[in-house]
Amino acid sequence: MERQFPYPLVLDGDYSPHLNRRLWLVKWLLVIPHVIVLFFLWIAFLGLSVAAFFTILVTGRCPRAIFDFNVGVLRWTWRVGYYSYSALGTDQYPPFTLADDPNYPARLSIERPQSLSRGLVLVKWRLLALPHYLIIGVFTGAAFAGYDQVRNHNAWAYGSGLIRLLVCIAALVLLFAGRYPRGVFDLVVGLNRWVFRVSAYAALMTDQYPPLRLDMGGHETHTADAPITIGPDPLPAG
Template identity: 80%
Template sequence: MGKRLQLKEGLLMGQQTSYPLALDGGQSPKLSRWLWLVKWLLIIPHIIVLFFLWIAFLVLSVVAFFAILITGRYPRAIFDFNVGVLRWTWRVSFYSYSALGTDVYPPFTLADDPGYPARLSVEYPQSLSRGLVLVKWWLLALPHYLIIGVFTGAAFAGYNQVRDGNAWAYGSGLIGLLVCIAGLVLLFAGRYPRGVFDLLMGMNRWVFRVTAYAALMTDQYPPLRLDLGSSEPPPSAIASDDAPMMPAPVIP
């Protein structure tokens, strides 16, 4: 009964999904050869807004932490706001240097935009474990942090921070490397390698799943796998034990 209810609630764009967070991105058939070279400039207004939105996201996540600890529920208003921040972030990331998947400028809104090629949703949990909230965002998510650190470059930057003390360091990670390759192919050949795009979607999907889990928005442990392609895989394509629910510790 519980699994059946999860499948009914896990909908995005009319499709059932295999994880509470569903991330999709439709690659535009025609992309500008050169626009990606200046997208860093075009997204500056979004970066400014997202800076303040993510501060609010972090503060409200702390509020949600205590609410879950006391009531076992994630306040719905905070949940909807935080999903909106993730959704906005994904649209800007898809447009810019996490995918270069579209040249359509992202809208300035927390709400879902059915007309935009990049979409994200998180199904609202009716209840959450009070015990799991104490450990999932740091201890249980640690293996995922190591993996997505390689994807995003955080692992390289962290290594240099330890090695060089307080020296500034930056690493673009696999996502940045693949986006650079895709941009160069697009610039000189006028096409976007489909295999690179599918791989980028899988890595971005992994990053956002872990973000939602660490932000306490679900108790379902993120799967240790790359789900490639524009759309989420349907539940029928995934073994039932591939992404198990992490057990909640017993609280006396």
């Protein structure tokens, strides 16, 4: 029997098997306006996350305005990534909005906690999330980039990562076969879901530790006998 997965962050993507064969070749150009906007939004995201850190440390709560804004940045990022080279899951151009768009095929939402642990805020973003950082570094290419920086004496390097590799395979299949392989799609969305769960946890938006498992598929459902989440229990507030 299936039920909704209880993790506070829900990330969905509608599967579209038949996409334009060649549009992905120019999506890097089409998303430039979004990339420019997201550059400034992420600067604000980081600044507000620092403000949230001190607010949670003192009051045990994240201000509603900061939480909603940061959720909007993650949501916007997921839509652009889903359209472009984090998934290539749709040809529908992303909207320029922080708000939820129920009609867009990529959606992200986070349940706002009533309170957050003032103890966890000191350690979860850098210590407790470290195992996840190592894992998603392989997904995103950050791990390979870091290795190349050390090997090349801190020279700039960029790693493609598992997600980009799978999206490249899907793009080639789409180009020649005219369809997006469902198995690749489910895996790509699952990897992105893991990345965004860790991002929300590290950004102090939840105390619930991200599960150390891959939940694949466009929509978040799981069976009652799914593996138990691994990770530390949240400390009591205050």
